[in-house]
Amino acid sequence: MDSLLARISRGQLWPSPGGVHPPVNKSQSNSLPIHILPLPPRLVLPVKQHIGAQGHLLVNVHEQVLKGQALTKPHANWSVPVHAPTSGRIIDITPMPSAHPSALPELSIIIEPDGEDRWCELVPHPNYRELTAERLVDILHFAGISGMGGAGFPTYIKASTKQQIDVLIINGAECEPYISADDVLMQAHSEEIVRGIEVLRHLLQPKLTLIAIEDDKPKAIAAMEQASANIDDMQVRAIPTKYPSGGEKQLIQILTSKEVPAGGIPADIGVLVQNVGTMYAVQQAVELGKPLIERVVTVTGDTLAEQRNVWALLGTEVKHLLAQQGFTPEPMQRVIMGGPMMGFTLPTVRIPVVKTTNCILAPSAAEMPMPGEERACIRCSACADACPASLLPQQLQWFAKTKEYKKLEEHQLFDCIECGACAYVCPSEIPLVQYYRVAKAEIREQQIEQIKSDRAKERFEARKERLEREQEERRNRHKRPRRSTEQDSQSKEKVAEALARVKRKQADKGDDKTRLPPPLPVRKRKRRANNLSRITVT
Numbered sequence: 001m002d003s004l005l006a007r008i009s010r011g012q013l014w015p016s017p018g019g020v021h022p023p024v025n026k027s028q029s030n031s032l033p034i035h036i037l038p039l040p041p042r043l044v045l046p047v048k049q050h051i052g053a054q055g056h057l058l059v060n061v062h063e064q065v066l067k068g069q070a071l072t073k074p075h076a077n078w079s080v081p082v083h084a085p086t087s088g089r090i091i092d093i094t095p096m097p098s099a100h101p102s103a104l105p106e107l108s109i110i111i112e113p114d115g116e117d118r119w120c121e122l123v124p125h126p127n128y129r130e131l132t133a134e135r136l137v138d139i140l141h142f143a144g145i146s147g148m149g150g151a152g153f154p155t156y157i158k159a160s161t162k163q164q165i166d167v168l169i170i171n172g173a174e175c176e177p178y179i180s181a182d183d184v185l186m187q188a189h190s191e192e193i194v195r196g197i198e199v200l201r202h203l204l205q206p207k208l209t210l211i212a213i214e215d216d217k218p219k220a221i222a223a224m225e226q227a228s229a230n231i232d233d234m235q236v237r238a239i240p241t242k243y244p245s246g247g248e249k250q251l252i253q254i255l256t257s258k259e260v261p262a263g264g265i266p267a268d269i270g271v272l273v274q275n276v277g278t279m280y281a282v283q284q285a286v287e288l289g290k291p292l293i294e295r296v297v298t299v300t301g302d303t304l305a306e307q308r309n310v311w312a313l314l315g316t317e318v319k320h321l322l323a324q325q326g327f328t329p330e331p332m333q334r335v336i337m338g339g340p341m342m343g344f345t346l347p348t349v350r351i352p353v354v355k356t357t358n359c360i361l362a363p364s365a366a367e368m369p370m371p372g373e374e375r376a377c378i379r380c381s382a383c384a385d386a387c388p389a390s391l392l393p394q395q396l397q398w399f400a401k402t403k404e405y406k407k408l409e410e411h412q413l414f415d416c417i418e419c420g421a422c423a424y425v426c427p428s429e430i431p432l433v434q435y436y437r438v439a440k441a442e443i444r445e446q447q448i449e450q451i452k453s454d455r456a457k458e459r460f461e462a463r464k465e466r467l468e469r470e471q472e473e474r475r476n477r478h479k480r481p482r483r484s485t486e487q488d489s490q491s492k493e494k495v496a497e498a499l500a501r502v503k504r505k506q507a508d509k510g511d512d513k514t515r516l517p518p519p520l521p522v523r524k525r526k527r528r529a530n531n532l533s534r535i536t537v538t
């Protein structure tokens, strides 16, 4: 029988559970070339744009910076730097609304471009195969590259895995409606993407590399096939269009039949997944020495005169992106960061583009009506049928509403990829994903609080122990050493002997009659002599 790897290599595909087929709405933006925007009036760069710790600031307010200059340096695990997207002056470093559903303020560096767009000195490595693996991983790290298709996982961590990778998957599925950023990038820059994949293959040495693209992107498939035609063990794989085939776990299942264990990572089963945009960034960083300072963003929706993909500098505010596409807002206009399924409505258009921003959607009310009022669950189980993670969305919803966190965890809430397929099919228009997001945030908060309280308890116990130890040591220092019984009896004997000696001496004195009395003192002797002479005269 064929080995699994042979079957994968031959092109076999496997079914994945659930999924939905919403209207794709990509044709509005996927046929135009990628547009280059004029410089925005200011750039707002959050210091942290990825999973992990933020870097240390390297710059101050009023400082002049060059394009590509590092603004932060990594200082802890999973810390990735950010770089100046153009030359200009730092006008402020302050918390600003973040590109997150909560829009909570995050420390950001605000740059006023000087219009010159002057690069700092770049260090390209066209002969990267001569470098050590550590040096190559460092280049990816200091270029600030994190995953550009999902949550923003630092690329250097994945690239330095010690686990054996059998199958490297390059994710070009781009399954969410409206978004065509990866599609046009593959059409326009397939050579660079393949060269970026080669860098990763050099580091990971996989047995097979698959570039997965949904079959509704024929131009991208053709471009990638042409660019990878002469490379052994690298294949382009067209997969059926279904949302969310591009989810990491779903894509692995479709291409390899393997399931990532709950709480595990793909590397645990010998698979590693990277996005096509990330591979482009890897090629730019290694071969040209350019850090990650820009990305392709789909700017779409019927309120725009032009719907297309643009090269957006990181830190560009959504307001600028929309204005450049002829934005005509409607009353109660919604602007969504991300697609209609997994994206979130922005509270303000002053939110900046970050490394994970793939789409800005400004739909008209007719195009995307406001969701209706939430009604009661009718237990139709349509949500369970649609769930690609084989969860029970209606149950999760009950537990989320009643804040039964233990039950939520037992029902694998954290396996939910927040794809929104359940909410999409729900006839009662229950905003299921919102309930899950809130519950996840609350559980994480509780876990953080628990960790904090455990640490505080540990510190308290350690302090108490130390104080007790010090008190004991002090007590022992001031205590007289106790004499032993033997020592006591010895000293008693000595005292008795001494007394006996004294008595003997006294007894000796009384018995000796021949002994003369002790001599008188001189004055007494004189007086006695005088007395004696007086007696003699009379």
Ligand code: SF4
Binding pocket: 376, 377, 378, 379, 380, 381, 382, 383, 384, 393, 394, 397, 422, 425, 426, 427, 428, 429, 430
């Ligand atoms: S789809 Fe909606 S109404 Fe149907 S079971 Fe799920 S949550 Fe309930």
Ligand code: SF4
Binding pocket: 383, 386, 387, 388, 389, 390, 391, 392, 393, 415, 416, 417, 418, 419, 420, 421, 422, 423, 432, 433
């Ligand atoms: S949002 Fe979560 S529960 Fe709903 S379909 Fe997607 S994975 Fe399943």
